[in-house]
Structure formats: C-alpha cells, structure tokens
Amino acid sequence: MTKLTITHIGGPTTLLELGGVRLLVDPTFDAPGRRYSFGWGTSSRKTAGPAVPPESLGRIDGVLLTHDQHADNLDDAGRALLPTVPAVVTTPAGAKRLGVTGLAPWQTTTVGDVEITATPSRHGPAWSVPIVGPTTGFALRTPGSSSVVWISGDTVVFPGMLEVADRFTVDTAILHLGKVQFGLTGPAHFTMTGRDAATLVDRIKPRAVVPVHYEGWSHFHEGRTQIEAAFPPDSLTWLQPGVATTV
Numbered sequence: 001m002t003k004l005t006i007t008h009i010g011g012p013t014t015l016l017e018l019g020g021v022r023l024l025v026d027p028t029f030d031a032p033g034r035r036y037s038f039g040w041g042t043s044s045r046k047t048a049g050p051a052v053p054p055e056s057l058g059r060i061d062g063v064l065l066t067h068d069q070h071a072d073n074l075d076d077a078g079r080a081l082l083p084t085v086p087a088v089v090t091t092p093a094g095a096k097r098l099g100v101t102g103l104a105p106w107q108t109t110t111v112g113d114v115e116i117t118a119t120p121s122r123h124g125p126a127w128s129v130p131i132v133g134p135t136t137g138f139a140l141r142t143p144g145s146s147s148v149v150w151i152s153g154d155t156v157v158f159p160g161m162l163e164v165a166d167r168f169t170v171d172t173a174i175l176h177l178g179k180v181q182f183g184l185t186g187p188a189h190f191t192m193t194g195r196d197a198a199t200l201v202d203r204i205k206p207r208a209v210v211p212v213h214y215e216g217w218s219h220f221h222e223g224r225t226q227i228e229a230a231f232p233p234d235s236l237t238w239l240q241p242g243v244a245t246t247v
Contacts, residue, residue: 002142004149004172004247008239010050012066012073012176012213015057017244018149019142021112024085025064025151025174027078028071029054032216036071040131042182044072048216051242054081062111065090066121066153066176067135068098072217073154087111091118091134103136105160106167115141120160121153124190132190137161139168147171150206154180154213156189157196165204172247173206178214179222193222194230201231208247210237 005017012026028050035045054077063085068074082088088100089109095102101109103118110116119137122129137153147169154176155161164170175197180190191213192200201209211227214220228236239245 002145005244006174006210006239006247007052007244008212008241009052010048010241011216012154013050013078014174014212014239015052015060015244016140016149018140019113021061021114022059023062023064023111023114023140024057024060024081025138026066026073026213027054027063027081028073028075029077029081030071030075036075038070038182038219041184042219044217044219046072046075046217054078060085062087062089062116064116064138064151065094065098065100066137066151067091067123067133068094069133070154072213072219089116089118089138091136093134105136113143115143117141117148119150119153119164120158121155122158122160123154124156125188126158128185128188128190137164139164139170147207150174150204152176152192152200154191156192157200162200162203170204170206172208172210173201173204174210174212175200176213177211177222177227178217178220179226180219181221182219189221194227197227198230208237209235210239210247212239
C-alpha cells in the first residue's frame with residue numbers, strides 16, 4: 001500500500017495524502033458554539049472548532065463528501081471551500097444539489113492517480129433513510145496497489161456495507177463512530193458504536209483502524225473511552241488534531 005498521511009482537522013474532516021494526491025474529507029470549518037438543525041425536530045451543537053483553518057491546508061486536489069445534508073459533515077465554511085477545489089465527489093443526490101460528481105455504490109472515478117470507489121452507507125435504521133437522506137463511503141486505491149484506504153462515512157453496520165470485505169482488501173479503515181442519537185428518536189442510533197466497529201473490523205480485517213467523528217458535537221453518545229473499551233488494547237490508531245500522522 002502507498003504511504004498514507006492523515007491530518008485530523010475535527011469531526012469527520014481529515015486531509016488524506018496518498019500517492020501524491022491530497023484529498024479533503026467532509027470539510028467542516030465553522031467556529032464552535034452554534035446549534036444546527038438536522039431536520040424533523042433534531043439538532044446538534046458544535047462544541048469544538050477545526051484544528052487547522054482552511055487557508056492553512058495548502059493544495060487540495062479533491063473533496064470527498066460523504067453527504068451534504070448535515071452540517072457536521074458540510075458546514076457553511078466547508079461549503080464555501082468547494083468551488084475552489086478541482087474535484088468534489090459525493091452521493092448522486094448531493095451531486096445534483098452541488099453540481100459536482102456523484103457516485104452510486106461501487107461506481108468509480110479518479111482524482112489524480114487515485115481511484116475512488118463509492119461504498120454503501122446507511123446513516124441509521126432502515127426506516128430513517130427517507131428522513132436522513134443518502135450517504136456514502138469511499139474506497140481509495142493508488143496505481144498498482146492490492147489494497148485500499150476505506151472511509152466508512154456516517155453509517156451503521158448493515159449487509160450492504162459489509163460487502164466491502166468481499167470486494168476489497170482494506171489496508172486502513174477510517175471509521176465514523178460516536179453513536180449518534182437524538183432524544184426525539186429514542187434508542188435508535190445513526191452511526192456506529194464501538195462494539196459495532198469492533199464487529200465490523202473482525203469482518204473487514206484492516207491493517208490499521210483510525211476512529212474519527214466521535215467528538216466535537218452534542219449528538220455523540222460515545223467518545224474515545226467507550227470506543228477503546230470495545231477493542232483489544234493498542235489496536236486503534238488515534239490521531240492528534242492538526243498533526244499529520246503517517247499510518
């Protein structure tokens with residue numbers, strides 16, 4: 001696998017550098033403190049700001065946007081960044097709204113020399129899909145590589161996303177966690193718990209597991225302590241916000 005360097009900016013926002021290509025995932029750069037509506041009476045407050053401002057990122061070759069309809073994955077400052085980036089890849093529904101490239105599950109495109117494949121994602125229980133809207137994950141492959149970097153996106157574990165294990169050898173799995181819940185929807189959760197992630201990792205068997213998107217917002221109900229408890233000791237790669245880390 002080509003060397004991967006990740007800089008965690010906050011929430012789901014990461015800068016990935018692989019094969020000479022610099023990809024920004026889910027740009028969120030708004031200051032903390034504001035409460036955002038997520039629709040149907042749900043909302044969340046941003047509690048932490050970005051570790052790196054957008055003007056300090058340097059060259060961005062493309063944005064990978066797991067979905068555009070929630071401010072914890074694309075906020076106002078992130079949205080303002082999109083027109084300055086050569087390529088933006090997201091869901092087909094998001095692509096229509098933004099005028100960018102949309103991929104259905106298992107479709108591919110390229111940014112530079114990196115092949116990008118959309119992977120199935122479901123942002124909550126099956127009944128919630130018409131309300132929550134579509135999301136996607138991404139598998140990234142550099143030329144000649146036998147393995148991929150996989151970004152889960154905001155998702156729960158369901159049969160479609162488990163197909164990743166059948167189709168790819170995953171070198172590094174970047175998992176969106178945090179057990180998102182809202183009072184209005186009771187016990188239903190809309191992203192993976194630590195236990196969910198551990199079950200997924202048993203199936204996917206990546207070399208490295210990188211948790212993201214478990215902090216910085218009030219709708220998360222599991223943090224690092226609960227996630228670590230679900231895994232064997234020292235089996236997760238934790239990122240220090242703002243620090244470029246080679247995985």
